[in-house]
Amino acid sequence: MLSLLDLRRRIDSGELSASDAIRQSLQAIGERDGALKAFASVDRSAVAGHGLLAGVALGVKDIIDTADLPTEMGCKAIYGSWRPRADAAIVSLAKMAGATVVGKTETTAFAFLDPAPTLNPHRADRTPGGSSSGSAAAVAAGLVPLAIGTQTGGSVIRPASFCGVAAIKPSFRLLPTVGLKTSAWTLDTLGLMAASVADCAYALEAISGREMRLPDDPGAPRFALARQRFAGDAAPEGEAALEKAARLAEKAGATVVEIDLPRPFADAWAIHGTVQNYEIRVSMAWEYLNRRADLPPRIGGLLDEAQSIRASDYDAVRGAARRARLAAKDFFAEHGVDAILTYSAPGAAPDRSTTGDPRFNKLLTLLGAPCVNVPGLVSGDSLPVGVQVVAPFGRDAQALRAAAWLERIVRA
Numbered sequence: 001m002l003s004l005l006d007l008r009r010r011i012d013s014g015e016l017s018a019s020d021a022i023r024q025s026l027q028a029i030g031e032r033d034g035a036l037k038a039f040a041s042v043d044r045s046a047v048a049g050h051g052l053l054a055g056v057a058l059g060v061k062d063i064i065d066t067a068d069l070p071t072e073m074g075c076k077a078i079y080g081s082w083r084p085r086a087d088a089a090i091v092s093l094a095k096m097a098g099a100t101v102v103g104k105t106e107t108t109a110f111a112f113l114d115p116a117p118t119l120n121p122h123r124a125d126r127t128p129g130g131s132s133s134g135s136a137a138a139v140a141a142g143l144v145p146l147a148i149g150t151q152t153g154g155s156v157i158r159p160a161s162f163c164g165v166a167a168i169k170p171s172f173r174l175l176p177t178v179g180l181k182t183s184a185w186t187l188d189t190l191g192l193m194a195a196s197v198a199d200c201a202y203a204l205e206a207i208s209g210r211e212m213r214l215p216d217d218p219g220a221p222r223f224a225l226a227r228q229r230f231a232g233d234a235a236p237e238g239e240a241a242l243e244k245a246a247r248l249a250e251k252a253g254a255t256v257v258e259i260d261l262p263r264p265f266a267d268a269w270a271i272h273g274t275v276q277n278y279e280i281r282v283s284m285a286w287e288y289l290n291r292r293a294d295l296p297p298r299i300g301g302l303l304d305e306a307q308s309i310r311a312s313d314y315d316a317v318r319g320a321a322r323r324a325r326l327a328a329k330d331f332f333a334e335h336g337v338d339a340i341l342t343y344s345a346p347g348a349a350p351d352r353s354t355t356g357d358p359r360f361n362k363l364l365t366l367l368g369a370p371c372v373n374v375p376g377l378v379s380g381d382s383l384p385v386g387v388q389v390v391a392p393f394g395r396d397a398q399a400l401r402a403a404a405w406l407e408r409i410v411r412a
């Protein structure tokens with residue numbers, strides 16, 4: 001993979017020019033993406049920018065508006081060649097920080113569950129995950145050092161886990177969603193993927209303008225190990241990865257206390273689907289009313305079912321979400337922990353008939369908490385299996401600090 005920080009060091013030292021760094025990514029995409037299919041479109045005339053992200057080739061998930069490239073939502077039947085007038089706010093912020101958009105990364109249709117054409121770079125017969133499929137695969141394959149994804153259920157953390165890349169799904173609304181094709185407006189969150197947690201921290205600071213840099217020697221964190229039993233069991237390799245991460249952390253001096261998450265969290269997990277599906281039904285009313293026949297099967301089926309969700313049903317469950325967010329504020333303090341350590345996905349990447357299951361992500365998305373995928377562990381058949389570090393809402397630097405500490409231990 002391409003380390004963003006290593007690239008920046010080489011550019012700052014004069015060893016590599018920012019223009020050559022962009023050319024190298026465009027060349028790699030030209031040579032290898034025909035098979036991988038991480039990109040829906042590529043800007044071969046892209047040039048280097050200036051600033052903290054100068055020379056950083058950026059992949060942008062194709063539900064995020066761009067003026068210079070099509071934005072096709074993973075559904076050419078409806079949005080083929082669609083060209084927004086303006087860049088989404090996140091794209092403008094990344095460009096202002098010096099990043100160069102080299103292409104739009106493949107997404108599942110409307111960021112739901114219909115698999116994208118992208119392969120998993122580790123095993124061609126496995127899914128890269130979804131819905132930010134191309135972003136995770138492009139970083140994992142070393143085509144770009146940074147990619148933007150989005151998460152409504154588990155679409156940043158899960159593909160990052162399946163592809164073995166670091167990712168942060170920041171606190172809700174830390175990054176602006178202006179210009180993002182809305183799925184569920186109380187859940188949709190922009191995220192970043194890169195080779196390491198430190199790369200993610202650097203990029204998030206450069207784009208958000210908020211301090212995320214990691215201290216040279218962060219102290220050993222205090223983790224609450226949470227298996228989210230209300231979400232069902234993990235696969236053996238998912239369980240093994242979480243257990244190994246916990247034991248390695250303890251051996252390196254961290255505190256790891258297994259805690260069952262409180263009832264309000266289980267209640268919120270159970271209603272994520274009602275919130276998500278009602279909001280998608282509303283936000284995609286135009287496509288449903290005017291182009292139902294062109295919708296792929298899973299998103300089309302979801303919208304068919306969601307027509308029966310009444311506004312009163314939606315209103316009735318929002319209290320559970322609110323109560324869980326309040327409980328989350330106290331949880332970390334009550335237990336004296338810096339972060340929750342839990343599964344990033346049930347296990348390693350499944351086959352390409354699916355994009356995997358977001359059951360260990362969706363509560364945390366609904367809480368709006370900063371979540372980081374820590375790469376480095378693998379299954380018995382050498383497929384990546386991430387673990388997830390979660391901090392309180394608004395404490396993104398804390399999540400990154402604990403995750404970077406764990407990544408170093410896991411990769412040692």
Ligand SMILES: NC(=O)CC(=O)O
Nearest residue numbers: 131152153154155358
């Ligand atoms: N957009 C999403 O987060 C849906 C998913 O988890 O695949």
